[in-house]
Amino acid sequence: MYFYGTTGVNKNGNLEIGGVDAIELTQSFGTPLYVYDVALMRERAQGFKRAFEEQNIKAQVAYASKAFSTIAMIQLAEEEGLSLDVVSGGELYTAVAAGFPVERIHFHGNNKSRDELEMALDNRIGCIVVDNFFELELLNTICLEKKASVNILLRVTPGIEAHTHDYILTGQEDSKFGFDLQNGQAEEALKMALHFEYLEVLGLHCHIGSQIFETTGFLLAAQKIVEKMDVWKKKLSFEAKVLNLGGGFGIRYTKEDEPRPPSQYVSEIIREVKILTEQFSLEMPEIWIEPGRSLVGDAGITLYQVGSSKEVPGVRKYLAVDGGMSDNIRPALYQAKYEAVLANKPLDKPNETVSIAGKCCESGDMLIWDLPLPEAGEKDILAVFCTGAYGYSMSNNYNRIPRPAVVFVENGKAALVVKRESYEDLIRYDIPLK
Numbered sequence: 001m002y003f004y005g006t007t008g009v010n011k012n013g014n015l016e017i018g019g020v021d022a023i024e025l026t027q028s029f030g031t032p033l034y035v036y037d038v039a040l041m042r043e044r045a046q047g048f049k050r051a052f053e054e055q056n057i058k059a060q061v062a063y064a065s066k067a068f069s070t071i072a073m074i075q076l077a078e079e080e081g082l083s084l085d086v087v088s089g090g091e092l093y094t095a096v097a098a099g100f101p102v103e104r105i106h107f108h109g110n111n112k113s114r115d116e117l118e119m120a121l122d123n124r125i126g127c128i129v130v131d132n133f134f135e136l137e138l139l140n141t142i143c144l145e146k147k148a149s150v151n152i153l154l155r156v157t158p159g160i161e162a163h164t165h166d167y168i169l170t171g172q173e174d175s176k177f178g179f180d181l182q183n184g185q186a187e188e189a190l191k192m193a194l195h196f197e198y199l200e201v202l203g204l205h206c207h208i209g210s211q212i213f214e215t216t217g218f219l220l221a222a223q224k225i226v227e228k229m230d231v232w233k234k235k236l237s238f239e240a241k242v243l244n245l246g247g248g249f250g251i252r253y254t255k256e257d258e259p260r261p262p263s264q265y266v267s268e269i270i271r272e273v274k275i276l277t278e279q280f281s282l283e284m285p286e287i288w289i290e291p292g293r294s295l296v297g298d299a300g301i302t303l304y305q306v307g308s309s310k311e312v313p314g315v316r317k318y319l320a321v322d323g324g325m326s327d328n329i330r331p332a333l334y335q336a337k338y339e340a341v342l343a344n345k346p347l348d349k350p351n352e353t354v355s356i357a358g359k360c361c362e363s364g365d366m367l368i369w370d371l372p373l374p375e376a377g378e379k380d381i382l383a384v385f386c387t388g389a390y391g392y393s394m395s396n397n398y399n400r401i402p403r404p405a406v407v408f409v410e411n412g413k414a415a416l417v418v419k420r421e422s423y424e425d426l427i428r429y430d431i432p433l434k
């Protein structure tokens with residue numbers, strides 16, 4: 001048994017998060033319920049920031065808000081002095097509505113629409129990460145129309161794809177994102193961008209994958225890009241002020257996962273970029289990173305009410321909860337693995353192995369396979385750990401199941417930050433035939 005952050009067991013023998021009893025949370029706010037440990041999110045943010053500050057490196061730590069984008073979360077990112085990545089008009093709208101400082105917003109995406117680019121320019125956001133030639137030309141056209149300048153980074157694909165336990169070197173990366181670094185696309189894009197008077201090229205960006213445990217992929221990517229920075233300085237007199245190495249830092253979902261602490265990813269990246277820039281006599285650029293999952297993932301816990309069960313003799317026992325792929329699609333989508341306990345008796349010894357099913361009409365709607373658990377029934381609350389990233393943000397209304405509420409807990413207090421959807425909400429956009 002292990003817990004993250006402020007999660008533990010209180011004197012009632014119940015799971016406690018941020019000093020608040022998990023069972024009381026379900027009584028106040030219902031189930032399923034997303035609960036976030038605010039202190040842990042602050043700690044994660046500060047961990048990344050401190051790692052740069054300790055070495056006096058100019059940096060921006062941008063929260064990749066697609067992991068969990070709500071007004072309260074964006075305000076928390078603001079409080080912690082983070083920057084913010086958005087990947088759509090909707091995420092940008094949320095950030096602006098939350099009052100996030102626009103100069104610290106970065107806009108990503110491989111198919112930003114004219115409307116979205118105009119929205120970004122009208123809001124004078126800090127930087128647009130340009131992904132492809134179509135966007136480069138479109139952005140230039142809009143800037144000319146509006147006589148508006150904008151900072152950009154060019155997203156490049158360095159030919160490195162990182163996965164949880166390994167990374168793949170591909171000469172020419174087969175990816176829908178970015179300008180290829182090896183085949184000359186990136187250089188051509190840079191030449192064009194330098195030629196466009198309203199575009200200010202701050203530097204280069206790459207993002208090599210997600211849930212990465214090793215540092216090697218980041219270091220290799222840095223190496224490939226800094227080599228090109230040297231070429232482009234000589235050839236085009238271009239000096240990158242910013243090197244953005246993206247996000248993808250792994251977290252521990254289960255005992256099998258062994259991520260590095262944020263400080264280790266950061267210090268190894270700094271060390272490598274220092275060595276490389278000294279080797280090529282380049283100015284040390286600002287280093288930007290974009291953690292999403294690693295800022296919010298392990299701070300989130302989903303609480304479910306246990307319901308029906310089904311025994312398949314000699315095969316397995318299914319235990320169903322009152323949510324599923326509508327609030328957490330990651331097991332169905334990526335075979336993602338989670339740990340869970342009964343929130344009302346987290347220390348009881350498991351005496352059976354069960355598989356946790358959702359309530360959606362799909363056989364694939366399973367949350368956890370083969371989970372050791374004490375015998376559980378309708379009075380029990382199941383707490384699934386590490387659901388803070390890509391849970392709520394990928395939630396959906398399949399089977400017309402309303403989205404759960406979200407609460408933030410900190411110092412013994414709970415704050416509702418997203419209301420539970422109602423049945424009326426579900427039919428709000430339906431137009432009757434008569």
Ligand SMILES: *Cc1c(COP(=O)(O)O)cnc(C)c1O
Nearest residue numbers: 064207210247248290291292293
């Ligand atoms: C998704 C994404 C991130 C964040 O990835 P995590 O795995 O959540 O850290 C960062 N940068 C870009 C460009 C992304 O698309």
